Each structure stands twice: as C-alpha cells, then as structure tokens.
Amino acid sequence: MDRQVAFRVFRFDPQSDSEPRFDTFTVEAREGMNVLEGLFYILENLDGSLAFRFSCRGAVCGSCAMFINGAYRLACKTMLRDLKEVTISPLGHLPVIKDLVVDMRPFYRKYESILPYLLPASEPPLKEYPQSPKQRHAINEMIDCILCGCCHAACPIVWTNKDYLGPAALTKAYRFVADSRDGAENERLALVSGPDGIWRCHTIFNCHEVCPKYINPTYSIQQLKRMAISRRLHFWRKNK
Amino acid sequence: MFYHSVLVIGGGLAGLRATLEARRFGDVAVLSLVPPFRSHSGAAQGGINAALGNHPEGKDDSWERHAFDTVKGSDYLADQDAVEIMCREAPERVFEMEHWGTPFSRTAEGKIAQRPFGGGGFPRTCYAADETGHVLLHTLYEQAIKARLTVYEERQVLSLVIEDGACRGVIALNIVTGEVEAFAAESVIMATGGYGRLYSRTTNSLINSGLGMALAYWAGAPLKDMEFVQFHPTTLYGTNILITEGARGEGAYLLNNRGERFMKDYAPEAMELAPRDIVARAMETEIEQGRGLYDAYLLLDMRHLGKERILERLPTIRDIAINFAGVDPVSEPIPIQPGQHYSMGGIDCDARGQTPLPGLYAAGECACVSVHGANRLGGNSLLETLAFGQRAGEAAGRYAQDRGKRNPGDTPLAHGVALKAAEEKLDGLIKWEGRENPHGLRQELTELMMDKVGIFRNKEDLSQALAQVGALKVRFQQTSIRYKGKTYNLDLARTLELEGMLDLAEAIVAGALKREESRGSHFRRDFPQRDDARFLHHTLARYTPQGLALGEKDVTITRWPPEARRY
Numbered sequence: 001m002d003r004q005v006a007f008r009v010f011r012f013d014p015q016s017d018s019e020p021r022f023d024t025f026t027v028e029a030r031e032g033m034n035v036l037e038g039l040f041y042i043l044e045n046l047d048g049s050l051a052f053r054f055s056c057r058g059a060v061c062g063s064c065a066m067f068i069n070g071a072y073r074l075a076c077k078t079m080l081r082d083l084k085e086v087t088i089s090p091l092g093h094l095p096v097i098k099d100l101v102v103d104m105r106p107f108y109r110k111y112e113s114i115l116p117y118l119l120p121a122s123e124p125p126l127k128e129y130p131q132s133p134k135q136r137h138a139i140n141e142m143i144d145c146i147l148c149g150c151c152h153a154a155c156p157i158v159w160t161n162k163d164y165l166g167p168a169a170l171t172k173a174y175r176f177v178a179d180s181r182d183g184a185e186n187e188r189l190a191l192v193s194g195p196d197g198i199w200r201c202h203t204i205f206n207c208h209e210v211c212p213k214y215i216n217p218t219y220s221i222q223q224l225k226r227m228a229i230s231r232r233l234h235f236w237r238k239n240k
Numbered sequence: 241m242f243y244h245s246v247l248v249i250g251g252g253l254a255g256l257r258a259t260l261e262a263r264r265f266g267d268v269a270v271l272s273l274v275p276p277f278r279s280h281s282g283a284a285q286g287g288i289n290a291a292l293g294n295h296p297e298g299k300d301d302s303w304e305r306h307a308f309d310t311v312k313g314s315d316y317l318a319d320q321d322a323v324e325i326m327c328r329e330a331p332e333r334v335f336e337m338e339h340w341g342t343p344f345s346r347t348a349e350g351k352i353a354q355r356p357f358g359g360g361g362f363p364r365t366c367y368a369a370d371e372t373g374h375v376l377l378h379t380l381y382e383q384a385i386k387a388r389l390t391v392y393e394e395r396q397v398l399s400l401v402i403e404d405g406a407c408r409g410v411i412a413l414n415i416v417t418g419e420v421e422a423f424a425a426e427s428v429i430m431a432t433g434g435y436g437r438l439y440s441r442t443t444n445s446l447i448n449s450g451l452g453m454a455l456a457y458w459a460g461a462p463l464k465d466m467e468f469v470q471f472h473p474t475t476l477y478g479t480n481i482l483i484t485e486g487a488r489g490e491g492a493y494l495l496n497n498r499g500e501r502f503m504k505d506y507a508p509e510a511m512e513l514a515p516r517d518i519v520a521r522a523m524e525t526e527i528e529q530g531r532g533l534y535d536a537y538l539l540l541d542m543r544h545l546g547k548e549r550i551l552e553r554l555p556t557i558r559d560i561a562i563n564f565a566g567v568d569p570v571s572e573p574i575p576i577q578p579g580q581h582y583s584m585g586g587i588d589c590d591a592r593g594q595t596p597l598p599g600l601y602a603a604g605e606c607a608c609v610s611v612h613g614a615n616r617l618g619g620n621s622l623l624e625t626l627a628f629g630q631r632a633g634e635a636a637g638r639y640a641q642d643r644g645k646r647n648p649g650d651t652p653l654a655h656g657v658a659l660k661a662a663e664e665k666l667d668g669l670i671k672w673e674g675r676e677n678p679h680g681l682r683q684e685l686t687e688l689m690m691d692k693v694g695i696f697r698n699k700e701d702l703s704q705a706l707a708q709v710g711a712l713k714v715r716f717q718q719t720s721i722r723y724k725g726k727t728y729n730l731d732l733a734r735t736l737e738l739e740g741m742l743d744l745a746e747a748i749v750a751g752a753l754k755r756e757e758s759r760g761s762h763f764r765r766d767f768p769q770r771d772d773a774r775f776l777h778h779t780l781a782r783y784t785p786q787g788l789a790l791g792e793k794d795v796t797i798t799r800w801p802p803e804a805r806r807y
C-alpha cells in the first residue's frame with residue numbers, strides 16, 4: 001500500500017540562487033521503494049528542475065552517493081522501509097554544481113595520482129600470470145571499491161585537510177601493493193607516505209562505517225603504514 | 241569546436257577497449273554520459289566466455305566448440321564468420337585483461353577460474369566472483385588513466401555530423417553547463433550500449449535508453465535484427481535487478497509454487513542451464529498456468545549450496561537480495577521473474593565494426609555484427625565488447641590515419657550547420673508549452689513494450705503496439721519541458737532520450753510483426769516454429785523521410801548448417 005514520505009532536499013541552482021535552501025516534497029512511496037526512486041518521483045511528478053546523478057540503480061556504479069538522514073549512503077541502496085522523513089544533501093566537502101550534484105574532480109584527481117593501474121613485476125606470460133586463490137584473496141575486499149566517494153566525504157581528516165589523499169585513493173593504492181602480480185611497491189609506498197598520505201589517518205573508521213561495499217579502508221591504510229615503517233627500519237639498519 | 245582523429249561515443253567496455261586500440265593510430269577522445277567506470281558494463285556479474293580449458297571438466301573445450309555453442313544458441317541467425325573470429329580471439333582478449341590487472345577468481349593451480357553458463361557445452365565462463373563486469377570495467381579505466389586518455393564526461397551526444405556522405409563528428413549536450421558543443425573527427429565509433437529502458441521490467445541501468453542506436457539510425461545507418469530482445473530468467477521481483485545466471489551455474493534451482501524443478505518439463509537435459517530464451521519462456525508459462533507465486537514470480541533456491549559457497553562465489557547477489565528484497569538466499573529462496581536484459585539487435589556493422597555509413601563504426605551492445613543472432617549466450621556479451629571493441633578501434637583508427645588531419649582551427653560548414661540545428665531544436669523544446677509530461681509518455685511506452693512486445697508475441701498484440709507507438713510519437717510533439725534552466729537539466733536530457741526510444745520501439749515492433757516465425761528470443765504464438773525457408777535472414781530497418789523501411793540481409797553460414805535446436 002502506498003504511503004507518504006516527506007523528502008527534505010537540498011536545493012541550489014547557481015544560475016538563479018544566491019543561497020542554498022531545503023525544499024520539502026511529499027512522495028507517494030510504494031512498497032520496496034528506495035531513496036533514488038523517491039528522487040525520480042519528485043523529478044517526474046513534482047519538480048522538473050531537480051538535479052541528481054544516477055546510473056545502475058543496483059549499488060554497483062557509485063553515482064548516487066549522498067548525505068541521507070545523517071549518513072553518507074547510496075540513494076539506490078537506501079530503502080524507505082518505514083522512514084517517515086528523508087533529509088538529503090549532497091556529498092560533502094566538494095563544490096556543489098546544482099542540488100545534489102557535486103564536482104567530483106578533486107576526489108578523482110586524488111585517485112588518479114596514486115598510479116591506479118597494475119605495474120607488473122615481469123613481462124606477461126603467454127597465458128595468465130599465475131596467482132593462487134590465497135594471493136587473490138588478499139585483494140578481495142579492495143577490488144570492490146566503486147569510487148562513490150562516501151568514505152572521502154565521511155573522513156574528518158578530509159574536512160580539515162583537503163589535500164589528504166583520503167580513504168578511497170589509499171585503499172586503491174593498497175589494492176595494487178597487495179596484488180601478487182604487481183611490482184611497483186617502492187614507488188607506491190613512496191607516493192602514499194608523503195605529507196598528505198597515510199600518516200594523516202587517525203584510525204577513526206568513519207570510512208568503514210559508511211562504505212556501501214563493506215570495505216575497510218582503515219585496514220588498508222594500516223597495512224600501508226606497517227609496510228612503510230618496516231621499509232624505513234630496514235633502510236636504517238642497512239645504513240647503520 | 242573540438243577536434244580529435246577518432247571519437248568514441250560511450251565509455252563502457254566496448255568504448256574503452258576501442259579507444260585503447262584506436263590511440264595506436266592517432267588522437268582519440270571518449271564522450272560519455274557518465275564517467276566511464278559508472279557505465280552499465282560494471283553491472284555485469286557472471287563472467288566472460290573463452291575456451292581456456294582451465295576447469296577440470298573443460299579440458300576438451302576449444303574455440304570451435306565455443307563457436308558451435310554460440311551459433312546453436314543464436315538459433316542459426318548469427319553470422320558464423322564473425323562468431324569464429326570472436327571465439328578464436330577470446331583467450332587473447334581475456335589474457336590481455338588479466339595482464340592489465342583484472343582480478344579474476346582463481347583455480348587451485350592459480351589459473352583463471354571458469355564456471356558453467358547456460359547453453360555452453362563446457363565450463364568456459366571466466367569470472368571474478370559475481371562482479372566480473374565491475375572488475376573488467378575498472379581495469380580498462382585504469383589503463384585509460386595510464387594512457388592519459390581524453391574523456392569528455394557528462395556529454396549526451398544528440399546527433400552525428402554528416403559531411404559529404406560520411407560521418408565526421410558529433411554534436412553533444414554538455415549536461416553540466418547546458419551548452420551544445422560540436423566535435424569534429426575523421427571517424428566515429430558508437431559504443432553506447434543497449435536500450436533496456438524501453439521495457440518497464442529490465443535489468444539495465446537507468447541510463448540505457450538506446451539513444452546511440454537511434455542517432456546512427458537517424459544518420460542513415462540501418463538497424464539490424466531489432467525484434468530480438470533477450471529476457472533474462474532471473475531478475476529480482478520488485479526492482480528487476482539481475483540475479484546472475486552464475487547462480488544457476490553454481491547449482492541453484494528454479495522452483496514453482498509446488499516446489500518442483502519445473503525445467504524438467506522444458507529442457508530435461510540442460511535443466512536450469514538451458515539458454516535464456518528457453519528458460520524465460522518456461523517461467524512465463526509456469527506463471528501463466530497458475531504455478532507462480534501471486535501470479536507474478538517464481539523462486540530461485542540456492543540454500544543447498546551452503547553459506548560458505550554463496551559468500552565466496554555470489555557475495556554481491558546475496559547483498560542485493562538482502563538489501564532490495566529483504567531475503568537472505570542462505571536461508572530462503574529468492575523471488576524472481578523474467579525481465580528485459582539484452583539487445584541482440586543494433587547498428588548494422590561487420591566484424592571490423594564498420595557500418596554502411598562511411599566513417600561510422602559500432603561496437604558492443606549497440607552494434608549488431610551479428611554474433612548473437614536470435615539469442616545471446618550468457619558470457620558472450622562481455623566478450624563481444626572486448627573482441628569487437630578492439631577490432632572497431634583498429635579499423636576506425638586506421639581509417640582516420642589514412643585520411644590525415646584536418647586543420648583544427650577551422651569549423652567545417654557541416655559542423656556549424658549541425659550545431660546550429662541542435663541549438664535551435666533544444667531552444668524550441670525548452671520554450672514549447674505542450675500538455676504532455678515526457679515522463680508519463682515514457683512510462684506508457686515501457687509498459688506497452690513489456691505488455692505487447694515481450695516474451696510471447698502475436699500478430700494482434702504487435703499490430704496494436706505499432707499503432708500505439710505511432711500515437712505516442714504524435715503525443716511526443718506536445719511534450720513540455722518544465723525546467724527552463726541550463727545547468728544539469730535532467731528534464732531535457734530525458735526527453736531527448738525519449739525521442740530515440742520511440743523510434744527504436746517502432747523498429748522492434750515492425751521487425752517482430754514481419755517475422756512470422758519463432759526463432760531464439762522472438763516467439764510468435766501464432767507461428768511457433770522456426771521457418772528457415774522464409775526467415776533465415778537478418779532484418780534491416782532504415783530511417784527514411786517517409787518513415788521506417790524494412791529490408792533483409794543474408795546470414796553468413798560457414799560450417800554449421802541450421803539444425804533443430806534441442807537442449
């Protein structure tokens with residue numbers, strides 16, 4: 001049975017507004033409806049000017065990350081169930097383009113900066129690089145990242161230092177360091193242990209809490225720290 | 241104006257693979273509605289086919305067996321020369337992705353893991369758990385970053401620019417700024433994916449409107465075999481999110497309301513792993529005859545696989561079922577129903593991606609080579625994106641290289657005219673105060689397609705559908721865009737999509753009406769048999785000033801003459 005849910009939605013149109021505001025819409029909620037469908041209901045029936053991003057609607061493309069009822073989530077994955085009111089604002093700490101659409105470029109640039117591609121240790125064999133199930137298991141979690149940006153927006157270090165590489169980029173870096181086929185550990189560790197890298201992380205775990213793919217970026221960052229430290233110790237011993 | 245030797249429209253697997261190839265011959269850029277890694281390809285779950293023989297039961301597999309299974313699965317409508325190319329090149333394409341970093345699941349010996357898929361004689365579907373598309377797409381995007389590819393994101397291509405009878409660029413809407421932009425090139429590759437959103441129940445992404453196919457059609461490239469629409473047997477009841485065939489590959493059962501594995505009555509040998517067209521019809525029949533639940537869905541039962549195997553091989557499926565349907569497949573069967581899944585038809589092209597329109601190439605789901613004929617086998621579509629993405633990239637790249645560069649400073653006349661026409665069209669649309677809500681029309685269209693142009697078809701339904709699509713096209717002239725601003729105008733972008741959807745719908749219905757036989761996914765209750773004497777040919781749909789014109793094209797048969805298709 002349909003019931004009504006109040007959607008309070010952050011609005012800002014740079015063409016016409018000097019200040020953002022919240023608009024409230026009444027959405028006729030069907031059974032099994034999610035927040036993204038609610039936004040479509042508004043766009044199609046109530047306000048054709050609403051802007052938001054979307055693609056797969058199945059929690060795999062990462063387009064629809066937003067701040068929903070106090071937490072960063074994917075709109076498609078957030079079911080209305082028994083909610084009576086939904087308050088939505090855009091992904092935090094990024095410039096707003098319009099309504100719920102933000103400029104993701106600062107986030108993407110961080111990701112691109114960590115050499116996010118395999119740099120194999122050896123020339124490719126005729127067939128596949130051998131990798132045991134156990135070695136493959138070591139990257140199981142990190143490869144699930146969909147670059148939605150929830151972790152980045154939820155990280156208090158990002159709030160205070162906008163150059164901090166952040167949980168997503170660092171998780172990606174560890175995804176390659178931990179891949180048995182990769183041979184660029186030195187470059188990767190050097191890249192992430194700079195002033196805006198791993199040492200900034202205060203193990204607050206917000207990133208882990210919000211990740212819609214259940215990834216634990218803090219773990220990846222801790223692993224990178226451990227490797228960076230043992231490398232320094234090794235270097236120090238060698239040169240003593 | 242922007243200029244690149246080659247423009248690739250679409251940043252999914254086909255588009256990115258084509259771009260990585262074309263750049264060997266010159267300067268290439270990608271235009272895409274969404275950042276490439278948010279393309280629909282990322283939603284693919286089950287895997288990609290290649291006869292690697294890594295599975296103990298796949299030792300005797302070969303590319304010839306793969307090709308035969310594909311041809312048989314296609315109900316003999318695939319072009320066998322193209323199928324041979326795809327299956328022969330499959331291992332190379334898969335190993336290449338592995339070398340670029342794709343984290344495939346592994347066998348105990350450390351090789352790429354493979355699982356059985358419907359219609360395949362051997363376990364030949366290479367997978368990464370149930371997120372194969374996601375890892376493939378991210379791998380290609382990683383290579384794109386490494387190669388510093390130019391990507392124009394959040395661009396909706398609105399038309400192709402034709403200069404002296406050849407495609408030499410595109411006009412695109414910058415969704416963020418609302419400006420219309422002209423892009424010139426020597427060749428253009430369409431890689432815009434499928435049209436799943438033409439159907440109210442579909443597994444496809446919300447952005448899969450098929451607009452790219454319509455652009456090629458309007459520009460003069462014919463569409464081929466549009467009447468062949470694949471319905472996937474197992475989509476989650478409610479949202480129609482896909483539950484991969486890999487679940488049945490791992491051993492899950494399909495059950496009706498009596499708890500019976502009803503596939504025994506339809507495909508006693510292959511059971512749950514019969515090809516999709518056969519399983520989807522079986523399910524629709526079970527529901528029609530009252531053996532569904534609430535006359536709406538059936539059950540996919542994987543409880544006997546055990547929690548460990550489900551968590552290891554199908555973790556995403558489990559999360560989807562829990563999150564979107566409130567059902568944990570470890571302890572309960574999943575409610576599923578068939579839904580639109582894949583477009584076998586598309587832009588007519590050959591095995592190098594070349595369309596009949598000079599300068600225009602196509603690859604991936606928007607293209608029709610044809611390797612899937614009347615029914616695609618699971619796992620062959622990801623393969624198609626890579627195999628023919630690579631080939632189209634090479635062909636379009638060489639073609640552009642041969643033509644050389646034009647002076648980048650000039651705005652060619654044709655591009656200036658096309659740009660102005662597009663600007664005027666958008667202006668007109670925005671100013672027009674009609675009485676139709678475009679979203680309402682879209683909903684009517686998608687429900688009509690599901691209802692009358694679905695799994696089972698007949699003359700009466702199809703004739704009605706054709707008339708109703710015509711009526712919707714007339715009403716489309718009265719649509720009003722409510723938001724007049726420029727920035728991120730979704731109301732406008734979605735209305736532009738609808739225009740393409742209406743013409744694609746017409747091509748699908750017209751082809752289905754003309755094809756008085758049943759073949760693969762196209763099932764006519766009034767003509768339940770395959771009729772090779774009359775219909776062993778492709779359907780072509782051409783856009784003409786007088787409207788849609790249907791034609792035919794021969795099917796290439798190399799080594800497998802048509803025989804009856806049993807499983």
Ligand SMILES: Cc1cc2nc3c(=O)[nH]c(=O)nc-3n(C[C@H](O)[C@H](O)[C@H](O)COP(=O)(O)OP(=O)(O)OC[C@H]3O[C@@H](n4cnc5c(N)ncnc54)[C@H](O)[C@@H]3O)c2cc1C
Nearest residue numbers: 250251252253254273281286287397433604605619621622
């Ligand atoms: C849920 C699901 C699961 C699947 N699982 C499998 C599987 O396991 N194995 C298999 O083989 N196949 C599978 N398939 C099929 C397969 O995923 C697709 O056929 C394939 O990924 C299509 O790739 P593509 O590159 O052709 O298009 P897409 O990935 O759809 O990319 C299209 C691109 O075009 C762009 N675009 C579209 N229109 C425009 C425009 N007007 N202007 C600019 N850009 C535009 C989009 O932004 C996008 O980047 C699955 C399909 C679905 C729906």
